[in-house]
Amino acid sequence: MASLTELREQLDAVDDEIVKLFEKRMDLCGQVGEYKIQNGRKVFDRQRESEKLKSVESKVSTEFNRKGVHELYEQLMSMSRKLQYQQLVQAGALGRLPFIGVSSLHAGNARIVFPGTDGAYSQAATKHYFGENCNCFYVQTFREAMEAIEEGSADFAVLPIENSTAGAVDEMYDLLVEFENYIVGETTIPIEHTLAGLPGAEISDIRRVYSKGVALMQASRFLNEHSDWQQISVANTAIAAKKILEDKDKSQAAVCSAYAASVHGLTVLQDQINDDLDNSTRFIVVTNQKIFLEDADKISICFELPHTSGSLYHLLSHFIYNDLNMTKIESRPVKGRNWEYRFFIDFEGNLADAAVKNAIRGLREESTNLRILGNY
Known part of the structure; x- marks a missing residue:
């Protein structure tokens, strides 16, 4: 029987061959990408990948290896897609995302709505973001605030999205999906x-x-x-x-x-009757325009996933490969579809960045109903 050292030397030799074959495979994938760009073909071909996985699984001898080769080729094909998305960016084939960069929100004469009444924390957040003399008014509910900006009776709404002790404001996540409104800013105030x-x-x-x-x-x-x-x-x-x-x-x-x-x-x-004296709430600033500040550095998106093993894992890999830092993930049930969920993600970046365009292209092709909720 060979010694451990000898076995490791054999593994090293095999690994050298695998690395050479990997680079050869990626070179071929790049050529496939060039063909797709020139001929207007989609990067992600779900049927082709499914057939490939079945093919490689049929070529191994044990159940353990079948699962292993399935996982290996899922990763190889995922890397191929990411290479091809990068090629699309470099070729200028991604185009512009449907948001307009602006230098400021031009809020001097804007009407701003907040939920509650005079003295609400949301009013304090509104004045903290827009200034003490801003033109603001209140409505009773979050929904009424979203309706006000959708119909144009207000230019911006200031709404709570997350509390440091109570967690996410679930209703707001649902309303962000329901309404065609977009996040353009945020502010955090202490809750005392x-x-x-x-x-x-x-x-x-x-x-x-x-x-x-x-x-x-x-x-x-x-x-x-x-x-x-x-x-x-x-x-x-x-x-x-x-x-x-x-x-x-x-x-x-x-x-x-x-x-x-x-x-x-x-x-x-x-005074100071909070259980947690460090309690604070994050508020978002929402408008009905597809705009973002040119110096914005945070993006919120949501999407749904196919009910298949590893789908969330593969989607999140787009952030890793594009060196994007994901800062938050939440999930909410999809109404009318039991045990299916919509994911909400915050990550660092600007919609004008090539890496962001690349990641969003991959996410859009491999998820369902992806929406950009805002860049702020």
Whole structure:
């Protein structure tokens, strides 16, 4: 029997041959790519790849090797596609993505909509992004804000997309798919909950507390210290503050921001009641125009996948091969199709970059219903 050293030497010799054959294969794939460019053929041919996998599987002797050669050739064909996508970029065959780069959002006279009411965190985010004197107004729901920019009664909407403790705002992901609106900016503000009541009220007077359900959860440690208080969920923290003012009942209080308390003439009975004092929410700025700032460096997309083994793995490889840093991935159920999911991904880049065009071309050919949600 050969020694371990001898076996390794034989493996090295085989590997040298594999590397030479790999380079020969990639050279041929490049020639295939040139042919496809000249003749307007698609890079991804699902039927051809399926037939190839069956062919190579039939040429091995064991079940273990069958699975191994299947995985190997999936990778080889994936590398071939990525080479051909790069050739398309170099040949200028990818063209421009349907978004226009702009130097600024020209928001000086813009109308900006936010969900909630005066004093809402979303209003604070709006003024943080567009300035204190921006022309803004509120609607009750996220959907109404998306409808306002779709129909043109507002130029931009500022909407929450993610909280550092509560996670993603699922409804917003669904609305981004439903509406033809696009993300053009983002801003993050700290979420600093207070307990606010009528002027002259004291904590000992409180019997009922109103706020958004998530806010009640985020202040649960403080609220649990007062287990006799009734906790009542409303649509928005600022709406809760407004209710306290309107009801004029000293036994009622709101969990809201100090800003909302000030807007509605309430007194802060206890500040910093968050369980997590580092709590913050990320808001997106949305418009109905396909535009992006020329210095934008973050892209959001969504897509669906075929129900096949390894499909997500192969899609994500497009980020690796194009040296793009993926920063976030979320999934949401596809309505009307049980156990199927839509994936939402954020990654670094600009729509004018060749690497981004290359990755998006590959993602579009190999996924279903890919949408660019924005570059910001």
